[in-house]
Each structure stands twice: as C-alpha cells, then as structure tokens.
Amino acid sequence: MLTLAHYLVLSAIIFSIGVAGVLIRRNLIVMFMSLELMLNAVNINLAAFSSYLQQMTGQIFIVFVMAVAAAEAAVGLALFISLFRNKQTINADEINTMRG
C-alpha cells in the first residue's frame, strides 16, 4: 500500500538529485535538466498532497507549474544558444568574464 510518505520521500529524493545536479554538473544543458527534475519533484509533491487532502487546488497548481516550466525552457535554451554563438561553449566554468 502506497501512503503519502512514500510519495514525499520519492519527491524529496528527486528534488535532492536535481539540486545536486545544478550544483555539481558543469554542462549548462545538464544543469537545466536538473532544474526540470526539481520542478517535477514539486509536481509529485503537489499531486500527492492534493490526493491526500482530497482537494483540487494542488492539481490546478501543477498545470501552472508545467506551463511555466515550458516557457522557462524556451527562454533558457534561447539564452544558451546566444551564449554559444558568442563563446562556443556551454561549460559553466568557462563563463567567467566577470569577477570580483
């Protein structure tokens, strides 16, 4: 029998993987994928709570989160392309023209 706790643990694990990915990986595309992972953990959490509380609010929120994630992907990838055109790299460690 799956309880609320199972879903919460799952989403916490996925969220941690996402955070670790953003902090550790240096490829911008992989970092972006990790960000999407974090958002998906949010969605699992919302769905679990929504079904546990017998409410629709959480599920409606999921739709908004997904829509925003799609918009974010469009803008993010465009920014990566404009960066790549300038510097021929998407390695986060090499993006360091500004310091101090």
Next chain:
Amino acid sequence: MQNFMMNLQSIFPEVLMTIFGLIMVVLDVMTSKEKKSMVGYFGIAFLLIVALLTNPQLGGKYLGFNNMLMWDNFSYVFFVIFALAYTLTTLGSVEYLKDKGILKGEFYTLMFFSILGMMFMVSAFDLTIFYVGLETMAIAMYVLAGFNKNEMRSSEAGVKYFIIGAFSSAMLLFGMTYVYGATGSLNYIQIAEVLKSGMIADNMTVKIGLILMLTGFAFKISAVPFHMWAPDVYQGAPTPAAGFMTVAPKAAAFAALIRFVYIALEPASGLWVPLFSILAVLTMTYGNLVALAQTNVKRMLAYSAISHAGYMMIGLVAMNPEGYRAIALYSLIYVFMNIGAFTLLGILKNKGMVEDERLESFSGLAKKNPLYALGMLIFMFSLAGIPPLAGFIGKFQIFMAAMKADMIWLAVIGALNSALACYYYMRVTIYMYFNEPEYEVDATVGRSAFITSFIGAAMVLFVGFFPAVFINFVKHLLV
C-alpha cells in the same frame, strides 16, 4: 452579479495592462526600424492611462476570485513605482540602445509584460497567482539581461540569471508544496488561520516549507548569502536594463514578501523575524564591504544595490505598518536615484567619456562635462544618504520604523553601514571633481537621456526638500 463585478474590479488593472501589452506587440511590427522607440513611448502613455483609471479610492479594497487577488492602495502605490521605473528606463534607454545597435521594440514590450507580472505578484493573495506573476516577471527579466546578444557579457548575465533564477523559484515552489500540504490551502488568509490555530507552528513540515520558501525569496531580493548572481547580472546586462532590474523586480519581490509575511505568516513571526534580521545585517555589511573594493563603477553600483536590499529588509522585520510604508517610500526614492545613476553611467560610457566604467576614467569629469558630473554627484550623495537629499529621507523612515519596533540595534547597524557606504560613493565624486582628466573627449548627449537624468536629479532634490508629498503618498498604506 455582485460577485462578478468585484472580480472584475480586482483584476481590471491587469486586464488593461495585458491588452495594452498586446497592442505594443502590434505597434512593434508596424513601426519602421529607426522608430522603435515609439513602442516605448506608447508604453509610457499606456501606463499613464492605467494609473489614472485604476486608482482605488482611499481605503478601497477589491478582493476577488475567492480571495485570490487584491487591488488596493498597496498594489496601486507599487504599480506607480513600477510605472515610474519603466518611464525613466525607457527615456534613458533609447539613446543607449541606438548606440549599441539593439534598438528593438521587444525591449519595451518585455519590460511592459514584466510589470504585468509584478502587479500580479503584489496583488496576489494566493500562492498560485503569486508564482505565476513571479515567473512572468522573471522570464522577461532573463531576456532583458541577455538582450545584447552580440556581447559576451550580456549573454553571460542572461544565462547566469536564468540558472539561478530558475533554481531559486524551484526552491520556492518546493517550499510552497510543503506549506500547502501542512495547511491544506494556498490562500494567504487560510494559511494564516491554520497557523493561528496553534500546533501547526511546531509542525516540522511547515517549518521546512517556510525555510525553503524564505530562501527562495532571499534569492529574489539578493540577500547575502544568496546574492552571488546579482553583481554579475547587473554588470553584464545592458545598462538601462540593469538599472530597471535593480529597482522594479526588487520592489516587487519586497512587496510580495510583505503581503506574504504580514498576512500569511503573521502568526509564525517568531520563525522568520530572527532569520531575516540576521540576513539584513549580513546583506548590508557584506554589500558595503565588497563595494569598497570595487574599481568598476557599474559593479560597485551592483554591490550597492545589494546593500540597499539590506536596508529595506530592516523595514520588513520591523513588523509594523511604518516598516512597509518605509519600504514603499524607499523603493519610490530608489527608482529616481538608481535609474538616474545607471542612465548617466550608460550614456557616459557609450560616448567615451568614461572608459569601461573604470573608476579612474571618471577623473576630471567635472571639467569635461560639468552638467553630467553634477548629476552623478547628486545621485551618489543621495545613494549615500546625505541630507537633505531623497536617499536620506528613505533611510530615515526605515530606521525610524526599526526604532519603533524596539530594534534599535538594527537601526544602529544600518546607520553605521550607511556611514561606511559614504566612502565608496564619495570616491566617485572625488575622482570627478579633484583629479585631472586622463584624456580629452568631445561628445554630445541626446535629449531623451538628458531628460531622464534631469527628472531623476530633480526628483531626488524635490523629495529631499519636500518629503511630505511623498510621505503622504504612502502614509495610508495597509497590507
């Protein structure tokens, strides 16, 4: 029917803004390539129309859509702040963008739509609305930061802003889900009711959720230690966009935070007040100390923007109406002085009067161009908070709010910090007035940029000498 009218009134300003924003997109297609600044000027006219049509009468409150959206004086005052930021940025940006060859209508459309997002953030009484508003604002801001796509620095700023911004909103969202799970609602009023009923305040789920949410907020207002994106983004972004970014999104994040903590988290103030007091001290001190070491004026202004966020946080933790009124006043004043300073900086650099924003290249600016040196002097003095300029009035109100809340230690640290900040602001003026010029340059500055810096400087002086006008403007604010 009654209900429908109430809903309509609560969302009316946002509906108007959406329609006008779409009209701007059409105008952008219709105008010829050299006349894209018209899109921006139309935006100013549209904002003026919205500001005139949607002024709620004193004490008027329009709460609609099942308590999800609120249009009241608080939303209106912050809307005016965003509109002023847009107006000044637009006027100051035309020449800068023309010089850089990126005068496009999108610049203005994006700013306009980001203001729509900010309005939703400020008016939100529900975490769903707040989140959608936040992202509407943030996505437009990512594009603005990376707007000059031919320049490496701008692209870099855009990408950095995007990664950190998306990361912090994911954090914020994850916190929201826990708050939702523990309280069973996303509505501020209902969250407050559940928190008030006791028990839940000791609940681990709520605590984790709130800490994650407040961390996300701290990223958005660039509070130390969540500030590392801010200097790079503000330095890399096109200068007018950077001026806008240091002012409007920060004011919006503060306003949304005020609504959230004063309504939803009021019963749990024991949890967040100590946290934000520490963050306020760290933010002020760190921002000022690092700004001391900067040799690039634009980067110095970026760090000064961080320290100003610290001052505003004092108003937040004061937990009294004076506190958030002071924040509104401070944001309003900050619009004039910071956008003015950024506009001047961008123009001076583009015309070759200062080279790469280096501090040394400001040498002898007073001899090269006395008028602009005077403008810079006014903005620097005001940012430093020297009486009788506007910055002083803002800081004074913030510190008064802290004193009233018996947080004298916080006011003292704030005052010491503004003394520290004087050093690096004064350094710019010393270079301008007391050093010999490094090189000669002959340049003329166009009308629109002149108007922006003139309005900014005039308002800084005006607020400084007649503060009552602006204090009355925010005096009756209630969350």
